[in-house]
Amino acid sequence: MTPSLPTLTPRPVLSTSPDLAALAVDLIRKAGCEYGDIRLCTYRSQRLYARDRSLSNLSDNVSSGFGVRVLLDGAWGFAASHRISATEIERLVSLAVDIARASRLSQRERVQLVPVDAYQATFKTPIAIDPFEVPIAQKAELLLGLNEQLLAYGNRGIKKANSYLSFTREDKLFASTVGSVIEQTVYRSYPGFGCTAVANGDSQNRNYERPPLNVGYEHVDSADLLAQVERVAEEAIEKVHAPKGPQGIRSTLILKPSHLWLTIHESVGHPTELDRVYGYEANFAGTSFATTDQLGKLQYAADCVNFKADRTQPGGRSTVGFDDEGVPAQDWYVVKDGRLVDYLTDRETAFKLGRGSSNGCAYADSWSSVPMVRIPNLGLEPGPEGGSHTATLAEMIADTESGILIDGIGSFSIDQQRRNFQFGGDAFWQIEKGKIVGMLKDVTYHAMTTDFWNRVDAVGPASERLLCGTNMCGKGEPMQIAQMTHAAVPARVRDIQIGGAPTNG
Incomplete structure (x- = not known):
């Protein structure tokens, strides 16, 4: 039976954050800082890992919070919190300013920054399929199917098989005293598999991956993954019987x-x-x-x-x-x-x-x-x-x-x-x-x-x-x-x- 996870609903940081970001920028300016910024973020990360005939790892995590950075009298101060509220932003801006003052006491030279223009912009990774909307069962079935095909070469020495899927989404709102307000959503997808051949007291691995890229679930391409299984297994078998490489x-x-x-x-x-x-x-x-x-x-x-x-x-x-x-x-x-x-x-x-x-x-x-x-x-x-x-x-x-x-x-x-x-x-x-x-x-x-x-x-x-x-x-x-x-x-x-x-x- 394929494991399932409860549906995760990330906290709607970006929907409430423009006003909070504006508050942070205003407080940083009032503190007399040369520069300051705030990043309000939500990160979601999902990973499935199958070993042989079982799904040995399944995780789906969400993390939300904000970080405030200030430059005061040539010294950096930084503070962060997972509590996203006006009261907490006021506290963290004050803390970051205090840290900058303390850092200045031991700093040998002042930090100076090159200029940057102000931007009001949005960016989103173009994707065809949202990886977090694809059912867990479908993903697990693909991984276990890959492993099963690899293990079919067991009578020729393939003793271990593994496969994985990894997906992330970053939602970030950046605002600075320069005047920038930038929202970004970044998707990342990464599938792959491998196997281990054993013979004559030795073991050798062979792997295949579709490289980690900023794309959607369309990058998984089940047909391509399955089409590589025979080649990967055959090369693992040949490799374990191959002579060692030259030395010196x-x-x-x-x-x-x-x-x-x-x-x-x-x-x-x-x-x-x-x-x-x-x-x-x-x-x-x-x-x-x-x-x-x-x-x-x-x-x-x-x-x-x-x-x-x-x-x-x-x-x-x-x-x-x-x-x-x-x-x-x-x-x-x-x-x-x-x-x-x-x-x-x-x-x-x-x-x-x-x-x-x-x-x-x-x-x-x-x-x-x-x-x-x-x-x-x-x-x-x-x-x-x-x-x-x-x-x-x-x-x-x-x-x-x-x-x-x-x-x-x-x-x-x-x-x-x-x-x-x-x-x-x-x-x-x-x-x-x-x-x-x-x-x-x-x-x-x-x-x-x-x-x-x-x-x-x-x-x-x-x-x-x-x-x-x-x-x-x-x-x-x-x-x-x-x-x-x-x-x-x-x-x-x-x-x-x-x-x-x-x-x-």
């Missing part, structure tokens, strides 16, 4: 977008968060080697490599109308023709960099969280049609004498300044004389960030671009969770260390 050699890698997005995330996204560069954020995952004295000078990657940030990207996991400081969504190059040309900023870090405006990367994961710089949608741009370094995936393989093709993500690690990294993957194939000759398992590669990206000698065309990404990027202490898309094309990277310790060269 240097080789050519061909990386699919399903793998490459995580390498982009860790070695390009995080190092270019400007709060991390300045050392404002070092508690979780460290600082960055990409310091501002290298802006416009550092050859981050080969000339054929371009990384572009884009918070306007249709379906992107970080796509919104405005960030959590009321800055409009926009797009810009972070690395152009291989050169470091920009960072990811909020209003505070943009001022410190000497810029005239922010590129809109402030985000808070909850009404109770302080906005901070977060990676937007950040992707590897396709090669130009007819370009000397542009090649399809098939052409890259055919033009490779010996190498390894990698699909999906696996283990990874990267040092505290984002220089030295190691990545695994979900599936690996040996390439010999321009042909795929069989699977490998347990492959890892090691490199220094700029060495790696400067060894790229081919990038895929626009026709092979995929929107992959994450719904679980952690940053800060206490940790906040954000999500972003890293659209990418296939790429080939020459002379990379496989297994063992990194070597010079």
Whole structure:
């Protein structure tokens, strides 16, 4: 029998909040603050997870509240509450002002912000099907059906199956002393499944996902999920019987977008968060080697490599109308023709960099969280049609004498300044004389960030671009969770260390 949940009715925060937001802004102004804002939010999150023949996790949560942020005498103050009322807003504004006064006592330099225009606007993720209106029973039936088909390969070694669906909705009203009043509703959907094959004292996983995107239930696409089951099961079986990957050699890698997005995330996204560069954020995952004295000078990657940030990207996991400081969504190059040309900023870090405006990367994961710089949608741009370094995936393989093709993500690690990294993957194939000759398992590669990206000698065309990404990027202490898309094309990277310790060269 499929479990069911009671219907959840989120508290109607936005329907009552314009007057409360106006009250907060008025109180902040009267307190003499240089700047202040309020975010009144409702978040809904639903997740289903099936293991083998049972639905092992089913959650449907709603969280509502507001956060007030003030800048007084060059110091920040922030306070938040789940009690949404005029009385509570008066109390929290007063508390935030007191916190700002206390913060100023130990602050070495005044916070200053780049200007931003006032906006009265609304934004809503375009969706065809509201995921929260699809019955739980229908969702559970899909997951259990996927698992059942995977487990049908049990006599060939598939011993575990799992599948999941994840949906979120964010309703936010932002108002500031600048004069902005912005309402946003953001939907996110994420389906996937995987299995485990066991043989000869070993176990290996193989997974498939429809990438986490800002779309409705239409993204689930049951036909596509079911159509992938046979391939995923067969590859898990082949993988568990495959030889282990080589150790201590240097080789050519061909990386699919399903793998490459995580390498982009860790070695390009995080190092270019400007709060991390300045050392404002070092508690979780460290600082960055990409310091501002290298802006416009550092050859981050080969000339054929371009990384572009884009918070306007249709379906992107970080796509919104405005960030959590009321800055409009926009797009810009972070690395152009291989050169470091920009960072990811909020209003505070943009001022410190000497810029005239922010590129809109402030985000808070909850009404109770302080906005901070977060990676937007950040992707590897396709090669130009007819370009000397542009090649399809098939052409890259055919033009490779010996190498390894990698699909999906696996283990990874990267040092505290984002220089030295190691990545695994979900599936690996040996390439010999321009042909795929069989699977490998347990492959890892090691490199220094700029060495790696400067060894790229081919990038895929626009026709092979995929929107992959994450719904679980952690940053800060206490940790906040954000999500972003890293659209990418296939790429080939020459002379990379496989297994063992990194070597010079």
